[in-house]
Amino acid sequence: MEFIGLQLFSLVFISALSFCFAASCPMDLNYVTRIPWNSSVCRDFHPLNSTPKAEISKQNCCVTLLSVFGIGLAEHLKETTLFQLPDLPTSGTCLRDFQAKLDALSLPGNVASLCFDPMQFVITPDLCANIQTTRDWVARLGESTVLNQGCFADLSDLTACDTCLRAGNEVHSRLLSIDGNSSHGTDCFDFIVLYAAGIVNQFGPESNGAVTCAFALPLNENSGSNDRNSALVFGLTGAGVAVFVTFSLLGFYFWYEKRFGKKRNGSSGHNFGDLEEQGSRPRLRPNTGSIWFKLDELEKATDHFSKKNFIGRGGFGFVFKGVLPDGTVVAVKRILESEFQGDEEFCNEVEIISNLKHRNLVPLRGCCMIDDDEIENCDDEKGNQRYLVYDYMPNGNLDDHLFMSKTGSKPLSWPQRKNIILDVAKGLAYLHYGVKPAIYHRDIKATNILLDADMRARVSDFGLAKQSREGQSHLTTRVAGTHGYLAPEYALYGQLTEKSDVYSFGVVVLEIMCGRKALDLSSSSSPRAFLITDWAWSLMKAGKVDEALDRTLINGEDSVNSNPKAIMERFLQVGILCAHVMVALRPTILEALKMLEGDIEVPPIPDRPMSLAHPSIYSDGNAFSISPALSGLQLQKGDMLR
Numbered sequence: 175m176e177f178i179g180l181q182l183f184s185l186v187f188i189s190a191l192s193f194c195f196a197a198s199c200p201m202d203l204n205y206v207t208r209i210p211w212n213s214s215v216c217r218d219f220h221p222l223n224s225t226p227k228a229e230i231s232k233q234n235c236c237v238t239l240l241s242v243f244g245i246g247l248a249e250h251l252k253e254t255t256l257f258q259l260p261d262l263p264t265s266g267t268c269l270r271d272f273q274a275k276l277d278a279l280s281l282p283g284n285v286a287s288l289c290f291d292p293m294q295f296v297i298t299p300d301l302c303a304n305i306q307t308t309r310d311w312v313a314r315l316g317e318s319t320v321l322n323q324g325c326f327a328d329l330s331d332l333t334a335c336d337t338c339l340r341a342g343n344e345v346h347s348r349l350l351s352i353d354g355n356s357s358h359g360t361d362c363f364d365f366i367v368l369y370a371a372g373i374v375n376q377f378g379p380e381s382n383g384a385v386t387c388a389f390a391l392p393l394n395e396n397s398g399s400n401d402r403n404s405a406l407v408f409g410l411t412g413a414g415v416a417v418f419v420t421f422s423l424l425g426f427y428f429w430y431e432k433r434f435g436k437k438r439n440g441s442s443g444h445n446f447g448d449l450e451e452q453g454s455r456p457r458l459r460p461n462t463g464s465i466w467f468k469l470d471e472l473e474k475a476t477d478h479f480s481k482k483n484f485i486g487r488g489g490f491g492f493v494f495k496g497v498l499p500d501g502t503v504v505a506v507k508r509i510l511e512s513e514f515q516g517d518e519e520f521c522n523e524v525e526i527i528s529n530l531k532h533r534n535l536v537p538l539r540g541c542c543m544i545d546d547d548e549i550e551n552c553d554d555e556k557g558n559q560r561y562l563v564y565d566y567m568p569n570g571n572l573d574d575h576l577f578m579s580k581t582g583s584k585p586l587s588w589p590q591r592k593n594i595i596l597d598v599a600k601g602l603a604y605l606h607y608g609v610k611p612a613i614y615h616r617d618i619k620a621t622n623i624l625l626d627a628d629m630r631a632r633v634s635d636f637g638l639a640k641q642s643r644e645g646q647s648h649l650t651t652r653v654a655g656t657h658g659y660l661a662p663e664y665a666l667y668g669q670l671t672e673k674s675d676v677y678s679f680g681v682v683v684l685e686i687m688c689g690r691k692a693l694d695l696s697s698s699s700s701p702r703a704f705l706i707t708d709w710a711w712s713l714m715k716a717g718k719v720d721e722a723l724d725r726t727l728i729n730g731e732d733s734v735n736s737n738p739k740a741i742m743e744r745f746l747q748v749g750i751l752c753a754h755v756m757v758a759l760r761p762t763i764l765e766a767l768k769m770l771e772g773d774i775e776v777p778p779i780p781d782r783p784m785s786l787a788h789p790s791i792y793s794d795g796n797a798f799s800i801s802p803a804l805s806g807l808q809l810q811k812g813d814m815l816r
Contacts, residue, residue, distance in 0.1 A: 197263035206275035236289035248372030248379035258297035265292040302362040325370040329383030465540025509560035534601030536634040569625035597631035618678035658693030680752025689724030
């Protein structure tokens with residue numbers, strides 16, 4: 175009996191010991207504290223107890239942590255060939271270890287358990303085409319796919335990231351076809367990003383390119399990485415994923431939800447994104463994670479919209495500075511009735527901005543809408559009090575600094591101007607290529623470019639933004655925008671494409687580099703008006719491009735050391751090219767960004783048909799003028815739109 179008892183004890187001990195070994199986490203999670211990912215989104219993460227688990231998993235913090243955890247899973251795939259963790263105890267142990275790393279970053283102690291269910295990371299054949307290992311992957315798709323070629327290079331390069339995205343979409347279609355179950359689409363996307371980052375990419379899951387492109391994680395600005403890496407978020411930023419989601423592919427997921435989500439869920443309602451803010455005790459509306467502030471909260475924050483807190487006029491209304499109860503400084507835009515459809519424009523802006531997450535766009539914190547009957551519904555046309563709450567940008571807008579409308583403002587230095595131009599280009603690149611369908615801003619101008627505490631640019635005011643079908647232009651009889659910045663084909667014929675934003679961007683570049691306004695109609699006694707695009711183009715064609723540069727850049731104290739004239743002229747040439755009158759001769763915003771960064775050469779500026787200034791052109795190096803009604807438009811529609 176003693177022998178039998180000893181045997182039983184040994185078996186129990188061995189089983190327990192085996193369980194302990196099985197429950198150890200096979201992933202090295204030290205990268206969580208090593209990679210400089212932005213953890214601030216989870217700093218004050220405390221969802222309400224009544225919030226469903228599925229809704230919590232869609233909030234920004236959980237989506238971000240899913241990306242962080244995915245880096246370890248990709249490395250695990252690389253080492254073990256397993257797409258997921260072997261069993262539930264192992265998954266639970268890994269999540270506990272993951273929480274320990276988050277604790278070291280001073281994040282809430284229960285954030286991992288709030289966001290994740292350990293079962294969602296356990297290996298099972300019922301996820302995507304019965305794939306569990308890389309051997310299964312090869313058996314379904316073959317030794318090599320477009321993913322192997324498209325995601326091999328350094329994903330820090332914008333073109334490489336875009337190529338990888340397209341390859342992922344193609345492989346996703348193949349996997350869905352093999353699987354035959356469209357509900358597995360998200361899981362297949364997860365497998366694609368793990369395979370791309372862990373198996374295909376030569377630099378591995380922890381490289382800056384994989385982190386910012388495949389996992390859509392922005393790096394902290396002081397991380398020492400090249401600034402262009404931060405722009406890669408545009409390629410794969412996306413919406414949240416449900417509780418059953420195993421890994422993160424935010425950009426792919428966003429594309430998938432836009433194309434297939436409504437068909438799968440039968441939903442046609444608005445989804446206003448996953449923003450949150452606990453300090454103001456916001457009320458979460460059904461089917462949306464966007465903050466809906468109470469009106470008395472905004473009145474208290476702005477001291478009842480007092481004059482002392484008035485910042486200025488923005489698109490469709492006035493902007494006031496406010497302070498939330500937790501001390502957060504915000505900008506509150508009070509929407510006024512206008513010639514545009516008020517409620518429609520308001521809802522359009524909320525819906526678009528809530529889904530945008532990029533360092534060069536102004537973040538939307540929340541909104542408020544009240545009507546006479548206390549009905550808060552974006553589909554109700556009676557609403558007449560509407561507010562948007564943004565992060566506060568302490569340095570105002572670009573126009574204030576560029577033309578020194580603020581008392582005591584100093585001229586922008588060359589490094590500041592260079593960074594602002596690059597920041598705006600990256601923000602636009604995200605709008606055009608980082609979200610599906612693409613977003614056309616339609617009102618890029620100096621006053622819609624805000625500057626944060628570090629004088630870095632953020633694009634704002636999306637009230638006129640439109641989403642477009644991929645690869646198609648948008649024709650409209652309602653042209654909206656600002657004179658001087660409007661692309662001619664859009665202003666005259668209502669054709670809106672990504673190149674329309676590129677034109678406006680080119681005008682802004684010229685304003686920044688030349689220190690002159692886009693359009694000057696101030697001289698009422700003169701029959702002519704100044705248009706910066708024609709003025710700069712004429713100087714460039716006359717071989718006097720340096721004469722177009724702002725004198726403060728040439729004569730500044732630091733001009734010899736930090737203002738390389740050749741680079742400044744390159745920026746000016748890119749602005750001229752972007753603002754070319756013919757659509758086909760303008761670069762895309764990605765091409766313009768590469769020209770600005772010196773990755774590709776600026777092509778010779780092509781001639782153009784008789785320009786907006788025809789027939790009266792006057793140029794003496796200091797002034798360039800056109801007929802007051804821009805009446806010299808001699809272009810044929812076919813010429814302009816080619």
